[in-house]
Amino acid sequence: MSGLESTITDFLKLTFLSMVPFVLASQGTMLSGRTGVFNVAQEGIMLVGASVGFLVSYITGSNLIGALVAMAAGGLFGLILAYFTTTLKMDQFVVGLALFFIGTGLSSLLPKLVIGVTLTPPLVKTLPEIPIPLLSQIPIIGPVLFKQNILVYFSILLSVFLWYMLYRTNMGLRMRSVGENPKASDALGINVSSNRYITSIIGGMLIGLAGAYLPMVYTGTFTDLMTKGRGWIAIALTFFGAWSPLPILFGSLFFAAIEVLSFRFQVGGSFIPYQFLSMLPYIATIVVMIFTFGKSRVPAFLGQNYDRERRTL
Amino acid sequence: MTQIRKFFPYLISVLAAFVVVGILLWVLGFNPLKAYQTILFTSFRTPNGFIQTLLKWIPLTLTALAFTVPLSSGKFNIGAEGQMLVGAIGAAAVGILFKDLPPALLLPLVILAGMLAGAFWGLIAAWLLYQFNINEILSTVLLNFISFALVDFVATGPWRDPAAGHPTTVPIGAGGFLPMLVKNPPLHSGIILAIIVAVAVYFFTSKTTSGYELVVTGANPRASKVHGINIRKMFLFSLVIGAAVAGLAGVIEVAGTHHRLIEGLHSNFPTLGLIIGLMARGKNQAVPFVAFFISILEVGGSAMQRTIMVPVQIVLIAEALILIFILLSDIIKRRQK
Numbered sequence: 001m002s003g004l005e006s007t008i009t010d011f012l013k014l015t016f017l018s019m020v021p022f023v024l025a026s027q028g029t030m031l032s033g034r035t036g037v038f039n040v041a042q043e044g045i046m047l048v049g050a051s052v053g054f055l056v057s058y059i060t061g062s063n064l065i066g067a068l069v070a071m072a073a074g075g076l077f078g079l080i081l082a083y084f085t086t087t088l089k090m091d092q093f094v095v096g097l098a099l100f101f102i103g104t105g106l107s108s109l110l111p112k113l114v115i116g117v118t119l120t121p122p123l124v125k126t127l128p129e130i131p132i133p134l135l136s137q138i139p140i141i142g143p144v145l146f147k148q149n150i151l152v153y154f155s156i157l158l159s160v161f162l163w164y165m166l167y168r169t170n171m172g173l174r175m176r177s178v179g180e181n182p183k184a185s186d187a188l189g190i191n192v193s194s195n196r197y198i199t200s201i202i203g204g205m206l207i208g209l210a211g212a213y214l215p216m217v218y219t220g221t222f223t224d225l226m227t228k229g230r231g232w233i234a235i236a237l238t239f240f241g242a243w244s245p246l247p248i249l250f251g252s253l254f255f256a257a258i259e260v261l262s263f264r265f266q267v268g269g270s271f272i273p274y275q276f277l278s279m280l281p282y283i284a285t286i287v288v289m290i291f292t293f294g295k296s297r298v299p300a301f302l303g304q305n306y307d308r309e310r311r312t313l
Numbered sequence: 314m315t316q317i318r319k320f321f322p323y324l325i326s327v328l329a330a331f332v333v334v335g336i337l338l339w340v341l342g343f344n345p346l347k348a349y350q351t352i353l354f355t356s357f358r359t360p361n362g363f364i365q366t367l368l369k370w371i372p373l374t375l376t377a378l379a380f381t382v383p384l385s386s387g388k389f390n391i392g393a394e395g396q397m398l399v400g401a402i403g404a405a406a407v408g409i410l411f412k413d414l415p416p417a418l419l420l421p422l423v424i425l426a427g428m429l430a431g432a433f434w435g436l437i438a439a440w441l442l443y444q445f446n447i448n449e450i451l452s453t454v455l456l457n458f459i460s461f462a463l464v465d466f467v468a469t470g471p472w473r474d475p476a477a478g479h480p481t482t483v484p485i486g487a488g489g490f491l492p493m494l495v496k497n498p499p500l501h502s503g504i505i506l507a508i509i510v511a512v513a514v515y516f517f518t519s520k521t522t523s524g525y526e527l528v529v530t531g532a533n534p535r536a537s538k539v540h541g542i543n544i545r546k547m548f549l550f551s552l553v554i555g556a557a558v559a560g561l562a563g564v565i566e567v568a569g570t571h572h573r574l575i576e577g578l579h580s581n582f583p584t585l586g587l588i589i590g591l592m593a594r595g596k597n598q599a600v601p602f603v604a605f606f607i608s609i610l611e612v613g614g615s616a617m618q619r620t621i622m623v624p625v626q627i628v629l630i631a632e633a634l635i636l637i638f639i640l641l642s643d644i645i646k647r648r649q650k
Contacts, residue, residue, distance in 0.1 A: 084640075088644050093389055098637055101636070104584070105626050108626050110628075113341060164546070203539045228458070229455065229457075233455075235451055263421075275463070275469075282459050283459065286452060290445050291449065293448070
């Protein structure tokens with residue numbers, strides 16, 4: 001393999017590896033958004049997922065159990081969000097922000113209670129690469145696409161599945177109609193509340209898993225505020241991906257590529273001070289928003305609660 | 314009687330949150346009564362405790378107002394963190410560059426520079442909203458992360474204090490220091506600035522025409538538009554004003570508390586500011602009082618960590634729970650009607 005070829009392969013492989021938290025968090029945001037629940041607690045839910053996922057796999061020695069408990073914790077946050085907004089009709093942004101605070105506080109409290117303060121950071125095993133036989137032998141594409149950890153495969157399959165579910169099944173049609181016009185959906189006998197609950201809970205589970213990915217793949221341990229704004233970027237990414245599963249998958253690749261580049265340049269050293277390179281993902285997100293906001297299609301009732309007893313919507 | 318009734322949901326919410334956290338503490342093997350004793354009374358036991366509380370009250374009130382002023386027009390400013398930090402950079406830059414100026418010149422310049430810098434940081438998000446209709450929650454949060462890198466750049470650059478282990482700049486000129494009100498324990502005059510701002514915000518939003526337009530925009534944007542208010546300008550204006558107030562919080566940390574720019578000087582103030590703003594249900598005039606209560610909890614919380622080893626994060630959980638219960642009390646009130 002030539003030098004350039006291996007550089008490109010490494011870069012693409014890392015990009016696919018780094019896309020996972022964006023895909024999971026953003027698809028979770030998209031899913032509840034399609035029924036009208038606009039979750040803004042991603043950053044907090046991801047932190048809880050990272051903290052709980054790390055602690056459980058540290059204690060049980062199993063990444064699988066850790067990931068499942070992280071998903072359950074995320075799902076619990078989704079359930080609380082749905083209850084406060086759909087049942088109690090509270091402002092979605094306010095509840096989301098409150099959950100963001102609770103998530104941030106819990107994520108840093110739990111490790112202190114369970115493990116305490118240690119001199120060396122406690123570590124969990126990171127997820128192993130699972131090469132797919134034959135396919136992983138293809139040059140460039142093989143190592144990039146078929147020699148990754150299990151969650152890379154999962155996030156791609158999930159995106160395709162969500163596309164199929166939303167656009168090719170009755171269940172998906174019902175979900176989308178709840179977000180576009182809850183009153184008409186209600187009149188047609190679609191249960192608005194249960195659709196909002198289900199998508200909010202599953203969305204929360206995906207966001208929790210996105211958080212658990214960080215200690216299980218990047219660092220092997222939990223550090224305070226380790227999400228570094230990825231939860232917020234995921235919201236912008238969801239707009240960028242027009243609240244649609246496949247564009248979100250490709251958008252995630254773009255955001256992951258910028259993250260990898262920013263990190264590469266910081267480590268590699270350059271004439272630009274590293275602080276400005278570390279700003280890159282956030283600046284890129286703002287620039288992307290300039291080009292996509294207002295132009296991308298958004299569910300008509302995104303962020304609005306539905307009260308069947310009100311005459312006007 | 315109506316005053317008591319208004320206050321009642323708050324009291325119940327605080328009690329309910331304390332009960333939940335108390336059970337949590339008890340399960341974890343701490344003594345909840347002892348913990349609450351420390352949390353509630355540390356601020357009033359010693360002069361030092363009281364002054365610590367006042368010193369926390371300043372940035373908490375200002376960052377909470379940075380959230381509630383834009384909220385009056387219906388916009389969510391989550392960027393007080395970045396605006397405070399950029400304000401601190403502005404204050405430190407002027408304080409270091411013109412360090413030989415006399416206090417009569419340097420202090421006003423430091424304050425002005427910091428407030429303008431904070432306002433500029435808010436203007437970016439406000440302009441993105443005005444021009445491209447970009448959600449202000451996202452833009453202000455992303456600008457926070459950019460400001461962290463900016464502070465690191467300034468605090469490790471040419472102005473770095475080589476003697477300090479943590480990224481820190483050299484001190485600003487003595488002319489830029491906020492005068493002390495009390496020498497020992499030290500209390501600087503930043504508290505006067507914070508009181509002036511809190512009163513001015515109250516006066517502006519409840520007694521002036523443009524303040525009224527701001528509040529009306531938040532209450533019903535459509536009706537306001539029909540009646541000839543340029544609501545997009547109102548959004549822009551309220552975000553910039555909020556950001557300038559956050560910038561002042563940064564100025565006070567530099568000119569009053571640290572006399573230099575230190576990485577992390579924003580502490581958890583902006584996050585708490587958001588919680589305070591939401592607890593006050595966005596009412597500007599309630600912010601200073603809620604902020605005082607939260608200052609007591611914060612000072613008590615760190616004392617509790619020192620004395621009975623309860624992690625300080627438990628206070629944040631308690632605060633978030635109080636917020637949730639206050640929000641829930643709104644629902645109960647709505648049902649009773």
